[in-house]
Amino acid sequence: MAYVTKSPWVIHYDGSSCNGCDIEVLACLTPMYDVERFGIINSGNPKHADVLLITGSVNEQNKPVVQQIYDEMLQPKVVVAIGACACTGGVFRECYNIIGGADQAIPVDVYVPGCAARPESIIDGVVKGLAVLAEKREKVAKGETVTEGEQAE
């Protein structure tokens, strides 16, 4: 049984977001949406986290930071790109220092659209990510290497 789907701990990183999506991510933790219902806990430690929530496009300066956070997380792990900027680069796409969406730096599993993404769609995105987590968990249990970059939405 994949218990990872019952207790996904998330870590949240802000690329070059306008903070709109960030605030919506934090809104998920409030009594109104209460993601702890699903066992989701907000963590500040990549080593404890199972799901990386990334908001905002990635630029040249924070690309290594994003990659390091991703590398420090242990398998099975899932990356959820939240908002238009994290999915594609959004309105910042043409800027000289922007390399594009989060998938330009690390493998992304779930894309959550929206500007800003609604808390409901963020929770939906994480829940979609749980299916990917369960798959990866099977592979880890069998001792296979997890192939990166499977896309859900």
Place this chain on the structure above:
Amino acid sequence: MISFYGSEISYFQVITAAVFVVCGPLVGGLIAGFDRKITARMQGRQGPPVLQPFYDVLKLMEKEPATVRGSQDFYIMTSLIFCVITGVFFFGGGNLLMVIFTLTTADILLVLGGFASNSSYSQIGAERELVQLMSTEPMIILLTIGLFLAKGSFGVAEIISGGPVAFPYLAGLFIGVLYIFTIKLRKSPFDLSMSHHMHQELVKGLTTEFSGRTLAAIEMMHWYENVIFLGFIFLFFANGTPLWWVLGIVVCLFLYFVEILIDNTYARMRWQFTLKSAWAVTIIFGGANLLVLYYLHASQLLS
């Protein structure tokens, strides 16, 4: 009866010790689950399922193993073993002095595990864990002396099976133990060493560099510890009659609820305050209580 280095151990004591080893984490995990549920309700949230702490630990077991430095896993696993041994001494009706020694050893091994990695969060967490240990140890030693003076024995089996109810004689020590109870549970306002919530300035303090199985071991150790500390509170009330046993358990559960309330209404204190206030409470309430006990002994009121 089994003879073990000169002391007689009954089969019942062996069974209760075995029950602790198996049921300790189950009870501790359930308490943690209700803790999270009640905390959520206090904050106007629905909260996770009651079995959530078990899901968390099982999840951690599933994670890919990763260790910063080989020695840290060794320290934590040894710490868990010592914690179980502590419970075996305690719930097997053994000597309270042995309980204190093994419990401190378990805690020191946890601190060594924190110091094993070079992460600054882990180092600060380990230092603060030492401060917490310094804050609580004097009170626990005074409690043991108090129980000996009131009941005439260091043996847990003798303390819970007869004699007067210790609580009236140890009321001051009880207040002191309540104070350090929060420190030992590592709850707010004394969650110095491994901040109770993961997204704080300390990240997760001592446990920052641990992941997967080792983190699960720390979590299970914490459950064992909590059950042992509830056991300490139970000692104040048990005297062998069913009524006082039930009352003792009810008081334990009520005090845990109060701890949850305190956890939700206080911000974290600084380590200076933790140390000073814990020692002040120990000296004032614990010391005064012991003086009274010595007086009762001297005037033959308590034999």
